[in-house]
Amino acid sequence: xxxxxPGFREFLPEECRRRNFYFSQWRRNSRNYHFQEFDGPVLEPxxxxxxxxxxxxxxxxxxxxxxxxxxVALRPEMTPTLAxxxxxxxxxxxxPIKWFSIGEQYRYERYQKGRKRAFYQYNADIIGEAGPAAExxxxxxxxxxxxxxxxxxxxxxVRLSDRQLWIMYLRGLGIEEAQATxxxxxxxKLGREPEDVLEQKLEPLVGNEAAxxxxxxxxxxxxxxxxxxxxxxxxxxxxMDELESRLENWNELLQGLQAMGLSSFVQIDLGIVRGLAxxxxxxxxxxxxxxxxxxxxxxxxxxxxxxxxxxxxAPAAGFGMGDVVLEDLLKEKGLLPKWVEETDVYVVGxxxxxxxxxxxxxxxxxxxxxxxxxxxTGASPKxxxxxxxxxxxxxxxxxxxxxxxxxxxKVKDSRTRSEKTVSNKEMIACVHHILRxxxxxx
Amino acid sequence: xxxxxPGFREFLPEECRRRNFYFSQWRRNSRNYHFQEFDGPVLEPxxxxxxxxxxxxxxxxxxxxxxxxxxVALRPEMTPTLAxxxxxxxxxxxxPIKWFSIGEQYRYERYQKGRKRAFYQYNADIIGEAGPAAExxxxxxxxxxxxxxxxxxxxxxVRLSDRQLWIMYLRGLGIEEAQATxxxxxxxKLGREPEDVLEQKLEPLVGNEAAxxxxxxxxxxxxxxxxxxxxxxxxxxxxMDELESRLENWNELLQGLQAMGLSSFVQIDLGIVRGLAxxxxxxxxxxxxxxxxxxxxxxxxxxxxxxxxxxxxAPAAGFGMGDVVLEDLLKEKGLLPKWVEETDVYVVGxxxxxxxxxxxxxxxxxxxxxxxxxxxTGASPKxxxxxxxxxxxxxxxxxxxxxxxxxxxKVKDSRTRSEKTVSNKEMIACVHHILRxxxxxx
Numbered sequence: 001x002x003x004x005x006p007g008f009r010e011f012l013p014e015e016c017r018r019r020n021f022y023f024s025q026w027r028r029n030s031r032n033y034h035f036q037e038f039d040g041p042v043l044e045p046x047x048x049x050x051x052x053x054x055x056x057x058x059x060x061x062x063x064x065x066x067x068x069x070x071x072v073a074l075r076p077e078m079t080p081t082l083a084x085x086x087x088x089x090x091x092x093x094x095x096p097i098k099w100f101s102i103g104e105q106y107r108y109e110r111y112q113k114g115r116k117r118a119f120y121q122y123n124a125d126i127i128g129e130a131g132p133a134a135e136x137x138x139x140x141x142x143x144x145x146x147x148x149x150x151x152x153x154x155x156x157x158v159r160l161s162d163r164q165l166w167i168m169y170l171r172g173l174g175i176e177e178a179q180a181t182x183x184x185x186x187x188x189k190l191g192r193e194p195e196d197v198l199e200q201k202l203e204p205l206v207g208n209e210a211a212x213x214x215x216x217x218x219x220x221x222x223x224x225x226x227x228x229x230x231x232x233x234x235x236x237x238x239x240m241d242e243l244e245s246r247l248e249n250w251n252e253l254l255q256g257l258q259a260m261g262l263s264s265f266v267q268i269d270l271g272i273v274r275g276l277a278x279x280x281x282x283x284x285x286x287x288x289x290x291x292x293x294x295x296x297x298x299x300x301x302x303x304x305x306x307x308x309x310x311x312x313x314a315p316a317a318g319f320g321m322g323d324v325v326l327e328d329l330l331k332e333k334g335l336l337p338k339w340v341e342e343t344d345v346y347v348v349g350x351x352x353x354x355x356x357x358x359x360x361x362x363x364x365x366x367x368x369x370x371x372x373x374x375x376x377t378g379a380s381p382k383x384x385x386x387x388x389x390x391x392x393x394x395x396x397x398x399x400x401x402x403x404x405x406x407x408x409x410k411v412k413d414s415r416t417r418s419e420k421t422v423s424n425k426e427m428i429a430c431v432h433h434i435l436r437x438x439x440x441x442x
Numbered sequence: 443x444x445x446x447x448p449g450f451r452e453f454l455p456e457e458c459r460r461r462n463f464y465f466s467q468w469r470r471n472s473r474n475y476h477f478q479e480f481d482g483p484v485l486e487p488x489x490x491x492x493x494x495x496x497x498x499x500x501x502x503x504x505x506x507x508x509x510x511x512x513x514v515a516l517r518p519e520m521t522p523t524l525a526x527x528x529x530x531x532x533x534x535x536x537x538p539i540k541w542f543s544i545g546e547q548y549r550y551e552r553y554q555k556g557r558k559r560a561f562y563q564y565n566a567d568i569i570g571e572a573g574p575a576a577e578x579x580x581x582x583x584x585x586x587x588x589x590x591x592x593x594x595x596x597x598x599x600v601r602l603s604d605r606q607l608w609i610m611y612l613r614g615l616g617i618e619e620a621q622a623t624x625x626x627x628x629x630x631k632l633g634r635e636p637e638d639v640l641e642q643k644l645e646p647l648v649g650n651e652a653a654x655x656x657x658x659x660x661x662x663x664x665x666x667x668x669x670x671x672x673x674x675x676x677x678x679x680x681x682m683d684e685l686e687s688r689l690e691n692w693n694e695l696l697q698g699l700q701a702m703g704l705s706s707f708v709q710i711d712l713g714i715v716r717g718l719a720x721x722x723x724x725x726x727x728x729x730x731x732x733x734x735x736x737x738x739x740x741x742x743x744x745x746x747x748x749x750x751x752x753x754x755x756a757p758a759a760g761f762g763m764g765d766v767v768l769e770d771l772l773k774e775k776g777l778l779p780k781w782v783e784e785t786d787v788y789v790v791g792x793x794x795x796x797x798x799x800x801x802x803x804x805x806x807x808x809x810x811x812x813x814x815x816x817x818x819t820g821a822s823p824k825x826x827x828x829x830x831x832x833x834x835x836x837x838x839x840x841x842x843x844x845x846x847x848x849x850x851x852k853v854k855d856s857r858t859r860s861e862k863t864v865s866n867k868e869m870i871a872c873v874h875h876i877l878r879x880x881x882x883x884x
Contacts, residue, residue, distance in 0.1 A: 008483035041450035359701035
């Protein structure tokens with residue numbers, strides 16, 4: 001009759017527990033890295049995303065006009081919101097600003113593997129640090145976050161690239177900086193779209209040399225070492241000083257990662273340029289080693305975005321990690337925990353006369369923090385014991401006419417089957433005793 | 443430049459911590475009551491809300507047409523989504539179904555105190571239990587949730603009413619059940635709109651007796667005891683058997699709350715009827731005792747909604763609690779915790795030569811679960827120590843050339859100022875020692 005809209009997600013209890021598990025691991029890692037959580041509105045002015053994020057985002061915006069005639073969009077990503085929020089507060093906040101967020105984000109695109117119209121994303125960003133130390137911190141957090149789910153260096157790698165190197169290289173090929181962003185949009189599609197299609201896309205940007213340039217760009221995108229990069233630059237006859245100065249940043253970044261013990265997770269791969277137009281320096285993406293999934297996470301430096309969105313300039317870098325590809329990979333690797341719906345205590349009343357003392361015991365046990373279940377309808381004792389089984393109650397509290405009259409309850413360990421009759425006052429201590437895991441009641 | 447849309451909310455770190463505090467208290471209480479968390483999409487088909495929720499909701503929907511030509515709305519409440527999700531799964535789920543959710547919800551209305559266009563709501567529902575035992579469980583959860591923030595019976599009360607009693611009473615006044623829902627829509631506005639306006643709204647529903655009927659309805663709405671209700675029924679000459687049978691349900695509900703020790707939180711108040719059209723029985727709202735705020739929470743029984751939305755009939759009841767009024771009240775009562783942004787450990791490197799060992803120590807400490815901060819830029823020692831102060835680091839790990847060469851670190855308790863030089867391997871144990879709260883290093 002009524003269905004969930006295409007591409008949107010519903011979280012039944014088991015899925016919701018999984019989702020909350022991702023959230024809590026992300027939060028725990030962020031705390032270890034001393035990042036502060038923030039959140040922004042789910043709906044933003046459309047213009048916040050126009051142009052700044054590039055064509056890739058614009059086509060996929062879930063946008064509409066609200067009743068007040070405003071053009072608005074469901075947030076497709078968090079970074080513009082972050083830049084908008086931090087900009088006006090830049091002076092007051094202690095720097096570097098290390099913030100993270102966990103929130104649902106929305107893209108209006110065709111439904112496909114690893115992509116939905118609604119997905120959760122974990123974002124971590126550092127604002128106010130221009131050097132590669134920010135990238136070290138972010139890439140380490142990204143890697144440790146994935147590792148906290150049980151993934152290791154055999155399961156995933158972070159591919160590291162650099163739009164500054166690309167822009168230098170393109171300049172060597174005669175492509176000016178004004179065109180470079182659009183040309184990188186074409187580079188981003190390498191391997192995903194046929195070469196003749198890319199050539200066609202390149203032509204309006206670089207004229208009729210498109211075919212030859214595309215070949216050189218493909219060669220550059222295949223570089224997986226700094227020596228390889230040097231080689232390609234030497235061939236193109238560019239001023240090497242600028243290159244060497246940039247390679248010093250590379251060394252700082254790679255040495256930082258090495259000091260953190262993370263080198264084995266990192267691969268140089270100039271094929272990564274990231275789709276979003278606002279990136280300005282290092283960019284990186286995490287992939288499963290088999291590359292059978294889309295990127296697990298991606299990010300990079302975006303030094304101009306705050307200036308564009310808030311008139312306050314500040315260097316910045318960050319990454320985002322979605323829950324959809326992560327979950328696919330965790331499933332594939334057998335790393336998804338199985339949750340069992342279990343209550344701590346189940347309270348049984350033998351006759352309807354026990355109703356009041358059952359309710360009183362239930363609340364008393366809940367107030368000290370136990371998860372407590374009981375039969376709402378006061379069904380037959382047989383049905384109640386079955387209910388206790390189904391609820392997975394480790395401890396049974398049973399009250400019959402005898403116990404009620406004596407102001408007592410029977411407390412039973414459902415695993416060892418041992419039981420003990422205690423006064424109402426001793427009930428809580430007795431339940432504690434069982435749930436602490438002691439094998440026998442004394 | 444770019445601003446948050448009117449009525450939408452941004453959560454800077456302090457606000458975000460507050461929000462997460464509400465979430466964690468709501469989750470903890472739900473777990474104690476053995477409710478399972480679920481979540482639904484933020485966007486739903488418009489028709490899910492049309493008619494079922496009544497005029498109050500329809501006027502306030504944040505709705506639009508998506509790119510695919512679908513009429514959709516940002517969810518204004520969670521109950522229709524719950525009914526839609528549970529309906530098709532009714533057979534497979536263990537009953538009663540006890541589910542809760544925490545999510546942002548949206549209403550397109552004028553900005554006013556205690557109301558925003560976006561707000562978080564905690565919802566708890568029981569599906570599959572027709573008797574008042576469900577209401578006992580829900581009202582107890584509602585009360586304990588508010589108490590878990592430090593509020594007590596002096597701060598708030600739950601006002602309890604009954605649309606079944608109202609419908610019976612209206613029938614006695616000659617108003618048929620078909621009109622009753624619309625008439626209750628008018629009752630809902632008592633005290634909030636002038637009587638002559640309400641009389642005008644009543645006229646199309648009941649004809650020219652509106653003035654007299656309104657007076658009787660006002661008298662009925664003022665009843666605050668079951669004896670008072672009996673009195674009013676006696677005057678109107680209705681069959682009393684039906685009334686007495688309903689009052690037995692009332693007794694069951696009130697006795698259950700008494701057994702749980704919650705009577706002092708509950709007030710009978712027939713003035714509550716709830717705006718949403720789908721309620722069918724008991725309804726309740728929690729208010730601060732001074733009634734200087736809007737309702738903190740509200741809910742009731744909605745036995746027909748599953749049938750309307752999923753073609754599967756099932757009795758159901760639930761409540762919702764928003765974060766906005768709750769926060770206003772907690773502020774007023776001085777019950778909002780102050781959070782201090784604090785890291786466990788701050789690692790200082792005296793010269794740039796220590797960079798690698800600093801990074802290595804940082805990651806080692808993070809890996810065992812400490813929150814660790816350090817200077818990204820490797821500033822002067824003075825600036826680093828200042829940074830450690832600002833980050834509130836309880837423990838300092840200091841590495842200078844001497845320590846580096848000896849494979850050691852200096853660990854310092856920033857409160858007692860005691861310090862100790864230990865090997866790299868002993869660092870973690872030593873930090874544990876300080877953070878466990880022992881006053882002195884030995």
